[in-house]
Amino acid sequence: MTGIAAALLNSLDIGLLLFIIAVGLNIVFGVLNIINFAHGALYMLGAYLGYSCMNQLGMPFWLALAVAPLAVAALAVLVDRGMLRFIYQREISDSLLLTFALLLVLNEAVRMIWGTGIHVVEPPAPLQGTIVLPGGLNYPRYSLFVIAAGLLALAALWLLFNRTRLGKIMRAASLDRDMAQLLCINTRRVVTCVFAFGAWLAAMGGVVAAPMRAIDPGMGDKIIIESFIVVVIGGLGSFPGALLGAVALGLMHGLGGRFLPDVNLVLPFIGMALVLLLKPHGLMGTGGKA
Amino acid sequence: MFELTLKRALLALTAAGALAAGPASAAASGDPIKIGGLYILSGSAATYGKFAEQGIQLAMDEINAQGGVLGRPLALLMEDDQGKAAVGIQAARKLVYQDKVQALVGVDSSGVALGLVPTMKELRTPLILTHAATPHATGKLCNDYTFRISVNEEQNMRAAAELAAKTGAKRWTTIGPDYAFGHEVWEYFGKYLKKFNPDAELMKETAFPRFGAEDFTPFINGVMQNKPDGVIISVWGGDLVNFVRQANNLGFFNQGFQLMFAVGAATEVLTALGPQMPEGVWLGTRYWYAGYDSPRNEQFVDAFKKKYGVPPSYNAEGAYASIYAVKAAIEKGGKADAESIAKALQGLTLETPTGQLTLRKGDNQALIGPTWGRTGPMNDADKIRSLVDAKTFTGAEVTPALEDTGCKAS
Numbered sequence: 142m143t144g145i146a147a148a149l150l151n152s153l154d155i156g157l158l159l160f161i162i163a164v165g166l167n168i169v170f171g172v173l174n175i176i177n178f179a180h181g182a183l184y185m186l187g188a189y190l191g192y193s194c195m196n197q198l199g200m201p202f203w204l205a206l207a208v209a210p211l212a213v214a215a216l217a218v219l220v221d222r223g224m225l226r227f228i229y230q231r232e233i234s235d236s237l238l239l240t241f242a243l244l245l246v247l248n249e250a251v252r253m254i255w256g257t258g259i260h261v262v263e264p265p266a267p268l269q270g271t272i273v274l275p276g277g278l279n280y281p282r283y284s285l286f287v288i289a290a291g292l293l294a295l296a297a298l299w300l301l302f303n304r305t306r307l308g309k310i311m312r313a314a315s316l317d318r319d320m321a322q323l324l325c326i327n328t329r330r331v332v333t334c335v336f337a338f339g340a341w342l343a344a345m346g347g348v349v350a351a352p353m354r355a356i357d358p359g360m361g362d363k364i365i366i367e368s369f370i371v372v373v374i375g376g377l378g379s380f381p382g383a384l385l386g387a388v389a390l391g392l393m394h395g396l397g398g399r400f401l402p403d404v405n406l407v408l409p410f411i412g413m414a415l416v417l418l419l420k421p422h423g424l425m426g427t428g429g430k431a
Numbered sequence: 432m433f434e435l436t437l438k439r440a441l442l443a444l445t446a447a448g449a450l451a452a453g454p455a456s457a458a459a460s461g462d463p464i465k466i467g468g469l470y471i472l473s474g475s476a477a478t479y480g481k482f483a484e485q486g487i488q489l490a491m492d493e494i495n496a497q498g499g500v501l502g503r504p505l506a507l508l509m510e511d512d513q514g515k516a517a518v519g520i521q522a523a524r525k526l527v528y529q530d531k532v533q534a535l536v537g538v539d540s541s542g543v544a545l546g547l548v549p550t551m552k553e554l555r556t557p558l559i560l561t562h563a564a565t566p567h568a569t570g571k572l573c574n575d576y577t578f579r580i581s582v583n584e585e586q587n588m589r590a591a592a593e594l595a596a597k598t599g600a601k602r603w604t605t606i607g608p609d610y611a612f613g614h615e616v617w618e619y620f621g622k623y624l625k626k627f628n629p630d631a632e633l634m635k636e637t638a639f640p641r642f643g644a645e646d647f648t649p650f651i652n653g654v655m656q657n658k659p660d661g662v663i664i665s666v667w668g669g670d671l672v673n674f675v676r677q678a679n680n681l682g683f684f685n686q687g688f689q690l691m692f693a694v695g696a697a698t699e700v701l702t703a704l705g706p707q708m709p710e711g712v713w714l715g716t717r718y719w720y721a722g723y724d725s726p727r728n729e730q731f732v733d734a735f736k737k738k739y740g741v742p743p744s745y746n747a748e749g750a751y752a753s754i755y756a757v758k759a760a761i762e763k764g765g766k767a768d769a770e771s772i773a774k775a776l777q778g779l780t781l782e783t784p785t786g787q788l789t790l791r792k793g794d795n796q797a798l799i800g801p802t803w804g805r806t807g808p809m810n811d812a813d814k815i816r817s818l819v820d821a822k823t824f825t826g827a828e829v830t831p832a833l834e835d836t837g838c839k840a841s
Binding site: 144147148151155248252256257258259260261270271279281283284353354355357358359360362363394395396397398399400402403405406 | 472473474475476477478480481609637638639640641643645648649650652653668669672673676677681682699700702703704707
């Protein structure tokens, strides 16, 4: 029984970390109608900056969690103003090419700044080690923190989209940008904010992941593949879809790895194939605009 | 779509620039002899390629400073194989046909080696493997152009099985990456364990997470649930860093299992982990910088530390030795073209940091053994765990007879 409980909790921490990252990808697509290939690189940048904040500048984890994602969001503002704004009106394939180029630049920059070596950071002291849960299950504290962080992000995003004016503006801009502009919404500023917010979420995921994942120059490529699986399963541009897809993928990794170790490799791809066959726009997708 | 082909044109340019500037003194002059390097230079395992590149560069600097080979300097052209067979083959073709290299050294991944080795007959250029360990490269796929200067997985697992049999642990399982390497480790470990300890049991329940899995928790929990006596672990690179930290968290190291890491003593990983690598587990490696008490090794380790500030990893040593092998082959045959080098490499004996080493005529595998040891206290100067009870196996002890390798070339 504890075996299943551990696998379920593990699925949840894998899934909710993926949610934090993939939801950024989805929001950016929903509002800007671009698929950001560099999203994984922004996640990696967050993790490396977090590493520098903690291990080189001696900041505590919580400060790094505040600083690193903000720095990445600031960079995203520059990227949006300097690069992306020129292609918003163009074909989606142009944005794919441009963000792919950005990915290459960021990957190479990370290698030039931090080298190719593997780095690790420690979880903050209260989150180190394991805790005994009711039922006698021994579980890593940091994994529980990741679950909590994921749930917090979920709640905050739901409130943002459904209860705030800013959220309504973002949804309006995603439904019809021209109409929103006619209604005196500064869509240009909204677009920049949304792109920076997506980058902030990716970097947040990177700092949260840093204490439990090796920081290496390939971490961005790994996560972007996972994030794409999440959005294909959940539906591109859909907020609940990102949650559903992330948790589904978490379950495939967590339960699949534990109980079906021989086929766990192909599970995500079987899942993706099934979704594409039965619901081509993803479980919650609408086929374009959210 | 994710093949991040970033050509190492810069490196080639640097090499060309250095040559154009002209070496200062009695150093080599004339047309450089070009050697191609094929390693993982991007992504998670890029640190392995980096160390290989450093090893090659050190060897070339030493050789060129002493007048080069046949009076000509050596030059390096690096390509990123990304750990993917298709990319590796394409890069090898480019190096041979376009850049006109006379020898290739490299490859980190067994997956790349399995794809590349049969291609060498078409390229008619020698390839010296310095890291990839699949026994088939010098076994059933062997050919006149493929050599290996490093320990292969059969040699490594024979040594591991001998130690495993001595621990008395009876029920063994494995955790390894789900591709050629992980499965071969288990296959050869099992084969030799049965030989040394016929009572040993190879469990049906094994764990093969995908390479780059990031979260190994489900697999670690699965193994702990099955209560083995011993586990052979072939996870490597960044995966191994993740694995050890997650295993620490789950109490995997306090279960009383005998734990053997097939390629655990990689300085790339040990440096990252520091004291988080627990004490008392068995680590294997193709080369351990403190495992050889010889002037040649001391000179190599000192020179490497002086140039790069860290001790050389096994990958650095393999790459370093391969350049000296090319040099020795050119001097033996008196010619610097690919065919002559390939011919001269067969049966070649040379001095390397691991001692006198012979590339066996027939399968072209170096007669060489791994080092295995238990993790000891931290080495504060090098900031990594030391190895205690370290034993370096000789090639004679662990290399199967030629007729048992499956090699039927020449």
